[in-house]
Amino acid sequence: MDLIKLLQREMNQEALTTRKMLSRVPPEKFDWQPHPKSMTLGRLASHVAELPGWVAMVVDTDELDFANNPYEPKDVKNTGELLDYFEDSLKNGKDALNRVxxxxxxxxxxxxxxxxxxxxxPKYDVIRMAHSQVIHHRAQLGVYLRLLNIPIPGSYGPSADDVTF
Known part of the structure; x- marks a missing residue:
């Protein structure tokens, strides 16, 4: 299997779990944060949602310069907007992998x-890092949800909420 197809497959597989995780983020808790130095739940969820779109940024540009492009996090108002944002980012990332x-x-x-x-x-390394960032920040999101006593879906097998002992 070629490298592009492997990246596409990984993006599709991770999207399944990411979508399930984002669907559990309650908008009434968007302002909650576990520590003053931590992102709020809404900010973290929005960041997870945007990350697949980073693939398109890497494919289509040679750099990101924060001095010329100040970072503005997307302000989502509810879980539906969060999921729509994720689907748009995912589509952009998939489209980029289709044309790279x-x-x-x-x-x-x-x-x-x-x-x-x-x-x-190298752009390949940055694309892999974007995939890894999805996994990393999704795991953080799982901790936030656990602390809020919200059942979390399994990622690479069942979670404790999926299994009864």
């Missing part, structure tokens, strides 16, 4: 804030 040329994977992509360069990596 394998030769682009070795091209450099830079994350910076003006003159401060955070990283320059």
């Amino acid at each position: 040329n394998i030769e682009q994977f070795s091209e450099p992509w830079t994350l910076r804030n003006g003159d401060q360069v955070y990283s320059t990596e």
Whole structure:
């Protein structure tokens, strides 16, 4: 199986769990945060929803410069908007993987804030990092939901909420 098809398959598989997790985020708890240094539940959920779209950003650009493109998190008002945002981001990421040329994977992509360069990596590595970020932040989201006593879906097998002993 070629590399692009592997990335597409991974994106599709992770989307199944991500969609289930995002569907459980209650809008009345969007402002809740487990610690003052933590993102709010709504901000974290919105970040999880946007991450598949990062693949398109990497495919279509050579860098993200926060000095020229200040980050503005999407303000979603309810779970339906959150899921719609995720589906749009997912579609953008899938479309990018459908049009990417394998030769682009070795091209450099830079994350910076003006003159401060955070990283320059091959586009393939950054796409993999975007996939990993979905998994990482989705796991954080699961902890938030657990702390709020909201049943969480399994990711790579059943969760404690899926199994009865």
